[in-house]
Amino acid sequence: xxxxxxVTSGKGGVGKTTTSANVGTGLAAMGKKVILIDTDIGLRNxxxxxxxxxxxxxxxxxxIEGKCRVKQALIKDKRHPSLYLMPSAQTKDKSSVKPQQMVxxxxxxxxxxxxxxxxxxxxIEQGFQNAIAGADRALVVTTPEVSAIRDADxxxxxxxxxEFKKIDLIINRLRYDMVKRGEMMTAAxxxxxxxxxxxxIVPDDENVVIATNQGEPLVGNSTMAGxxxxxxxxxxxxxxxxxxxxxxxISFWTRVxxxxxxx
Amino acid sequence: MDFGRIxxxxxxxxxxxxxxxxxxxxxxxxxxPEMMEMIKTDIAKVISKYMKIDAQSMEIQITKTGxxxxxxxxxxxxxxxxxxxxx
Numbered sequence: 001x002x003x004x005x006x007v008t009s010g011k012g013g014v015g016k017t018t019t020s021a022n023v024g025t026g027l028a029a030m031g032k033k034v035i036l037i038d039t040d041i042g043l044r045n046x047x048x049x050x051x052x053x054x055x056x057x058x059x060x061x062x063x064i065e066g067k068c069r070v071k072q073a074l075i076k077d078k079r080h081p082s083l084y085l086m087p088s089a090q091t092k093d094k095s096s097v098k099p100q101q102m103v104x105x106x107x108x109x110x111x112x113x114x115x116x117x118x119x120x121x122x123x124i125e126q127g128f129q130n131a132i133a134g135a136d137r138a139l140v141v142t143t144p145e146v147s148a149i150r151d152a153d154x155x156x157x158x159x160x161x162x163e164f165k166k167i168d169l170i171i172n173r174l175r176y177d178m179v180k181r182g183e184m185m186t187a188a189x190x191x192x193x194x195x196x197x198x199x200x201i202v203p204d205d206e207n208v209v210i211a212t213n214q215g216e217p218l219v220g221n222s223t224m225a226g227x228x229x230x231x232x233x234x235x236x237x238x239x240x241x242x243x244x245x246x247x248x249x250i251s252f253w254t255r256v257x258x259x260x261x262x263x
Numbered sequence: 264m265d266f267g268r269i270x271x272x273x274x275x276x277x278x279x280x281x282x283x284x285x286x287x288x289x290x291x292x293x294x295x296p297e298m299m300e301m302i303k304t305d306i307a308k309v310i311s312k313y314m315k316i317d318a319q320s321m322e323i324q325i326t327k328t329g330x331x332x333x334x335x336x337x338x339x340x341x342x343x344x345x346x347x348x349x350x
Binding site for chain 2: 145146149150153154157161179181182183184185186189193
């Protein structure tokens with residue numbers, strides 16, 4: 001049975017697209033048939049993060065409008081044969097797609113794929129409604145900041161109203177050095193506030209920027225973020241994976257300065 | 264090194280946590296009026312099965328009480344005037 005997962009956050013810039021790319025790639029690397037759908041019409045980005053921007057011919061809106069068949073709009077990934085991307089349209093606006101049409105298209109895709117991952121746009125308007133319409137599971141991405149958590153809470157409320165079967169939390173860009181100094185909320189604090197199950201913690205890692213520069217998802221490699229995303233993928237599949245203790249990997253220097261920052 | 268930090272009692276982590284807790288309660292209370300109305304009619308329907316109530320003057324509200332300390336969820340209070348206990 002295929003699963004339709006929407007990656008959402010409310011606030012922009014917290015890492016929805018990076019999460020979608022890495023979770024999708026990670027699941028494909030584990031042998032699952034995966035399709036990533038960029039639902040951010042007008043501001044497409046998933047293609048760039050995946051490094052597939054030069055291969056786009058047709059897009060999501062073309063499929064919805066019947067200008068091409070679903071198959072024609074699918075871009076095969078460079079790295080994994082079981083991974084596909086359906087890019088969004090850059091020149092249209094969010095009102096060109098309706099939730100009902102999304103549901104219909106997703107139903108078609110369910111026949112071919114194990115996992116359908118929808119990269120949701122920021123906000124709670126039409127684009128969000130389109131992205132969640134056909135999904136039955138959600139990954140809510142947030143950073144340990146007041147504004148992002150507030151928006152995540154709003155999103156969780158909306159998802160609950162839509163009767164999602166499963167809503168899991170990903171805490172992105174956690175800085176262990178700051179947590180240690182008491183200058184950032186801990187993962188436990190965020191879980192306590194949002195009260196939904198935690199499926200992953202991704203540390204703030206410059207390798208994410210480097211990977212995006214290169215258009216290569218970093219899931220599965222030895223970087224901190226790469227390992228964190230790998231674990232998220234395993235947990236998406238239902239495996240019980242312990243959370244990595246990244247505190248041990250914090251550099252010696254942060255530890256030294258950390259002592260002075262304590263009060 | 265930041266000397267100001269030594270004299271400050273509350274860490275910014277705690278400030279963030281406290282602000283969020285207060286903020287989210289008021290955010291959550293602001294559920295749409297339509298939804299509140301739906302909850303109200305549903306509650307009235309269920310209670311009416313067992314006793315006669317005055318559905319017209321019944322009131323429901325989500326309050327912020329009990330948030331201090333651990334209890335993180337706001338509570339729903341319903342005031343339902345009973346006309347007859349035995350239906």
